Amino acid sequence: MTARRNFKRQVRARAAKTGESYTSALRHFLPTPSGDVMPEARNPKSVRLAVAQTLVREDPRDVEALRESGREVRALMREASVQGARIVHFPEGAICFPSKFVMSVDGPDEVGPADWDRCQWLVLQSELVAIAELARELRLWTVIPSVHRLTGPNRPHNSLYVISDRGEVVTRYDERLLSKTKVSYMYSPGVSPVTFEVDAVRFGCLLGMEIHYPELFAEYENLDVDCVLLSTSGTPGNTTAQAQVQGHAAFNSYWVSLSGPAQDSVTAPTGIVAPNGDWLARCPADGSPSVAVANLDDSSEAATSALTYARPWRRESRSGLYTEHQVSDPRSEDRTAAF
Template sequence: MTAHRNFKRQVRARAAKTGESYTAALRHFRPESAGEARSGARQPAAVRLAVAQTPVREDPRDAEGLRAAGREVRALMREASARGARIAHFPEGALCFPHKLLLSVDGPEAVGPADWDRYRWEEARAELAAIAELAGELRLWTVIAAPHRLTAPNRPHNSLYVLSDRGGLVTRYDERMLSNTKASYLYSPGRAPVAFEVDGVRFGCLLGMEIHYPELFAEYEALDVDCVLLSTTGVRPGSPAAQAQGHAANNAFWVSLAVPTQHAATAPSGVVAPNGEWLARCPAEGEPALAVVDLDDGDEAAAEAVAHARPWRRAARAGLAAGQRPADPRSEDRGAAF
């Protein structure tokens, strides 16, 4: 422990002397050959992220509810900008999360195929356009969830729209791992991961119940993502928070978890560092709120996870994939004597 503290002290001293970040200084204390062996993980820059929690409205026929949700989103965008954020991340259903019974042709007593003509598409498009316009005015990247309409008779995607700081649509992520109800009656599944970059920091997108699929997080690690933005409405007490921490620690990247205010008492929105520790969380009182964090290497534990744990894990995986196993009969013989 003493040696470890002394090592950290040397790194901090170099950072103070040169003006480098902790991670940049840390690289000077790693042997170049070892660094090459562990290569593959990028060193992210820095960006300030605001993750929101907002109320979820479930009536797809309620035009005023959509407009009220849009006003709440824009109010939080202005707050995020005032607090210096470059990107704002909102939960699934930030505008509306249409209830399966209110869309169902067999409802409201039974779940059946969704009648998407009940969704107020024009009002939703108007709110998304106003959000995009404000993103451009504030120079604030904004990630917002909404259904994405497809050509009839195809059901829509459940999507995350990525709006740039110039107000343009950069890309869209469509939820791939749908629940049974979503897949059977509500949505069409997406096809691929989506990544984008803000100020040198690379983000990936996940949605809905995809927190339950570690392979999706591993997929983003392989795509050199620094932070995964996960928007959801469906959470169980304790489960999403613990899973978010596990995914962050296993992959040595940040995870931003955006959930509705209805779940704030048990799972408020927040951001997990690459070492699995919460950096910040929204209040548990259930009001619309933001948690604002800097995604950089200023925290020593997070910096070591990015600069050390992630490259070593990549090297281990690469070694296994390259088939670095001995050609020895005793290796294959599971019943070999001691």
């Protein structure tokens, strides 16, 4: 408690000297690995993120549907740019989320191996190219999921492309923990996490049913990300999934952007969760394609406590801190010892 009081006194002293608010002054202080809180200058991180919800269409044979999805994505990119976003994040299936029944060689009533020759690959590719060109024009980083074709006879990846503000694909995340149907009949799983940076803010990527795997979110915490971008379509639009996202953000003390179908927004609107587990911004819960925008600012009130105290402490406590305090005592080892 003494260290904490001393720390707060130093922050208040800086605020009084500079005229900053307490929160602004706080960003210039960091805890040391030993747990003693000492002042240390640091550069605050901040980026403006837009998260989108789109109408997800399920037939990759339908050329006009693919074109309409592309137009919708680009319209939302323009809206995000108007609202000052530096990066925009789209849901799984933003251009198309191929139906397991539409793709099944045993369909349309039974699920079987997917026939990927049914996909209009050239149309899909042309829409992605147009999206990349607009990203360059708007100077807007764009994170857009799509199917990534592999060399036959390998099944494609279910992927998430990261397009820079220069219109270039800088990396791609491939969904790793697929649903049973996806891995049995439709896609090849990915093998590794993916991170990238925009204005010094580090992002990690997840897809689909990976919302249900806390170890993947913990993995990104170990990789020192500031925000996880989770694109989904297969997750039911319910309050349980929403609570999971809030939990992942709070447990790992980073932002989580959840992008899902506009069709699900009545019960589960797309949005951005702060490192303390609170929703920062959400799209309308009315089924409409839309974007929500928020600043990811690590000096904000919603972030400082989680980033300054919770995250460093959890890391220290997991590093073997408790070993030196463990004792050998008969009353400790006897689990049936009386009161």
